[in-house]
Amino acid sequence: MLLCLRIENFALIDQLELEFGAGLNVLTGETGAGKSIILDAIDAALGGKVSSRVIRTGTSRAMVEATFTSNAPLAAWLTEQEIDLLDENSVVISREITATASNIRSRSRVNGVLVNRQIMGGMRDRLVEITAQGQTVQVGQSAQVRDWLDLYGGDSLMQQRHKVATSFSTYQQAHLALEKRRTSERERLQQLDLLTYQVQELGAANLSEPNELEQLGQERERLNHVVDLQQMSYKVYQALYQNDHETPAAGDLLGDSEAILNDMVEYDTQLQHLLELVRDAQAAVMEVGRQINAYGDGLEADPQRLEEVEERIQELKQICRKYGPTLTEAIAYYQRIQGELAQLNDSEQSIENLEQQEKAFFEKLTQASNQLTQLRSKAAANLESRLIAELKPLAMEKVKFLVEILPAFPTAMGADKITFTFSSNPGEPLQPLTEVASGGEMSRFLLALKACFSQVDVAGTMVFDEIDVGVSGRVAQAIAEKLHQLSQRNQVLCVTHQPLVAAMADRHFRVDKQTINPGKGKKANNVNAEQRTVVRVTTLDNLNTRREELAQLAGGKSASDAIAFAESLLLQAANHRRGEHT
Known part of the structure; x- marks a missing residue:
């Protein structure tokens, strides 16, 4: 779970420190207020790609520090990486980004120890899972869909995938040896x-x-x-x-x-x-x-x-x-x-022997890939039924979903081309999800998919960046309830414009932009410092401030009807939470 996030000179943020809690943490604010910048900072801290634009104008250094709760598996993994533990309850991850004349440099640390990108990738997988509407592109990528299905399939499937990768490596070596022998036969004879x-x-x-x-x-x-x-x-x-x-x-x-x-x-x-x-x-x-x-x-x-x-x-x-x-x-x-x-002159290295060797290894690869396909088909059937069950409460009662597995030439990942096919309307044929799903349908699909994953693997912290864009009314309420359901097993961070979602939050933050006067007449890198824009975050920890923010989201101003609507949302959310625990 993410406990604390400290940001310095990152994009429009000069100084910011946030403390998150368990359950559903919601960030709201006007469009362009800087909500996604905070999620970008979390992504950067965990090794995400950055450019010179993340460094605040007028400065040459940005820093992001994230403190997470630790657990026994994470502590054991850190020990394997020869990283000392600060204590049994937390792990501190930081990244410093500096700008030079020609490029940018960054250094990542875990508990004060400099680490490489590979270790940061391992940390990210163990701590956070980020979901956004931008993943629409990923849903259309067979490799990404295959990885999702394999992750859902669990340890037995991943072990078989490892066997396939090993078998492919052996086959590849034999294939390359044969090709090398074929292409170099003339040189061999001359030699x-x-x-x-x-x-x-x-x-x-x-x-x-x-x-x-x-x-x-x-x-x-x-x-x-x-x-x-x-x-x-x-x-x-x-x-x-x-x-x-x-x-x-x-x-x-x-x-x-x-x-x-x-x-x-x-x-x-x-x-x-x-x-x-x-x-x-x-x-x-x-x-x-x-x-x-x-x-x-x-x-x-x-x-x-x-x-x-x-x-x-x-x-x-x-x-x-x-x-x-x-x-x-x-x-x-x-x-x-x-x-x-x-x-x-060695007869054992003849082309004929190499061909036989390649054929034998290819047959072993094919057998291993077929076993992997069987496990994937089993996992796909399970995912189909579970995902449909997760989508129905999200106002998609008539949805049809099928994981299409087609044969392909064997690789290190098996011999399958995998596509998510989808139909939300009765009588319409199943088609690739990315071709027929609307923005709102895609949002709900991604949310349901993460809900399925949460049942087989607790991610720790799940981040949703405007997953509810393009929906309203009953669908928005269903999404809010689904996010709250997820937050019972995982910490959830969510950027939203939906008052229905924000009302369900256990911890609510308002993000907005402010103009400040840091020093009259001062300049930094030819930037006039008399007025600067900064991002500020307010924790809405009492009923009145939350009601005001929900009214703003619902009606654009604190009119009496918007306030009444906000009160009804908070009451509805409270009743929902009480109902879940009775």
Whole structure:
């Protein structure tokens, strides 16, 4: 239930604070007095669309704050959204709207916590339901009518709708996979040819060792310098092991050094470790000499092998230019495209298999949609009888109403096209509601529809914006009684011009425009502030003020006959309320 509404700089409202009560809350006033602005403010607080026009001229910021009573389900939902509870009894929703040079910005808060549009949508669904004659367009929209019927159908129907949505998502994925495969078949074949060629080329190159190119480079250097290596190895051999010239080799010098140290050790054993070092050095030098000699003897020119190495180096460089730039990267690319080629050749992803998969998922979607249609047909029959029962007291005793459900291609919402058909005159065929219902009939239909919904789901606060436009007399009285009936289960806010409706109110507000002088000579955004129009709201909390307002609604002035009529309305409303509670 909406407890309090605080508004600042919203349209024609500068400052306003309203306290609402349980039951039927009515807003009356002259046409254009600003009654709908208050409902627009409630809508804005709950995340409704706004434009720069909602910000009061001469200001750059508007604010709306609405305080609602809380309940256990709402408190649990807020906890799920990680929003702290202020207390167990209330929740505060606010929205700040600011204007910039190029656009407007708004920030919404729940209990002081910044929230996004999705959370605000969840709050709105749990707190308020707004009904206006503008919903005539919605009544003609199959999607909106379908949502209303599904809501009326209850949890079992909504659960089946969720199954249909899941099934449709699965089918859609299979369908898109098939279409993607069909449209990309040419590209797939081209890619298949390319990868096949590349795999064959890289496979033929027999790539296995990332360092092969460096190793081949070293081998090429050796083969190109065989003679030089032979000559140098022989020089090393002579220097270390056996010199053909008079100059002694290093091995001979170390032998002489060993003999001398051996004699010295006989006189001083401390030199023994030096003797051992010389002996080790001599052994190492002699071993190097033997190995370098064997190395030199083993060297021989091999033009054929050199040619093979050169060809292999050129082959690997070509591979690197195409798939590298390094041999390591070329090998990695080879390994990757082998996997890609396997996927392209995967028989499980053939068009035929994808077609079979799509067909199977479509059959499951069709089955789920058929079950949803059955539940909708059951809900439609129930809604038809209930809605007719609600319309009869609204001076529509001969009305006929049928929910037409026609087959359509399955979507996430099922396979039904739903239309409300209607006939208010005997002998006239059922036709789409929006094509044959008058304004007054549409008002009563919407009211009856909300009355049906209230029997299966308590909305909390129901808002009706001039739902009684275009009716009078007996019909207006029936609407008043229906609104009062709804207010026994829900808080009802109603903007009305009908004295019959206003008389039934538990809480009555009069809305009017006033001209004020905020500050002589002051200007804001080139607006002369000497005189400004503002919306003011008066709570009519005593019998005299209510009687005066009802007289104004009935007769346009407080004449004696209008006052008498107003008194009769208040008495009639009081008797009706007493009759309901006896």
